[in-house]
Amino acid sequence: MKYNRISKYKIRKIIKCFAEDLTATSTSNLLGINRNTINAYYNLLREKIFLFSLEEERKEPGEFELDESYFGARRVRGKRGRGAVGKTPVFGVLKREGKVHVSIVPRCSKEELMPIIQGKILEGSTIHTE
Numbered sequence: 001m002k003y004n005r006i007s008k009y010k011i012r013k014i015i016k017c018f019a020e021d022l023t024a025t026s027t028s029n030l031l032g033i034n035r036n037t038i039n040a041y042y043n044l045l046r047e048k049i050f051l052f053s054l055e056e057e058r059k060e061p062g063e064f065e066l067d068e069s070y071f072g073a074r075r076v077r078g079k080r081g082r083g084a085v086g087k088t089p090v091f092g093v094l095k096r097e098g099k100v101h102v103s104i105v106p107r108c109s110k111e112e113l114m115p116i117i118q119g120k121i122l123e124g125s126t127i128h129t130e
Contacts, residue, residue: 006033014041059119063096063126066117068108093120 006014010031017027024042028035072087089108093101093116101120105112121127 059122061122065094
């Protein structure tokens with residue numbers, strides 16, 4: 001943003017609050033920044049996400065890292081990781097020194113993940129996983 005006087009630390013905090021789905025008012029109260037400024041940053045983040053989603057899907061060669069993660073409420077009694085109830089599985093493809101592609105998947109099974117991998121990575125590329 002042009003002419004901003006907000007430190008990089010506070011900008012990272014705004015992004016973290018955005019990712020945690022906090023309202024602009026809550027973020028404003030938490031960080032002590034004007035709500036209109038928070039709204040401007042939230043709109044900028046939404047625009048960047050939208051433009052990124054419009055980019056042409058194409059396969060690329062290179063080195064990639066693949067991983068899945070589970071997002072949701074804090075840990076409740078019970079299982080962690082794959083067996084956790086109420087968590088949303090998210091699969092990510094990271095091109096080393098490049099962009100990240102993230103997809104919400106119903107299950108982290110071979111049948112669900114292979115089309116995503118084949119749609120993003122050219123044959124002969126190096127893949128790193130856990």
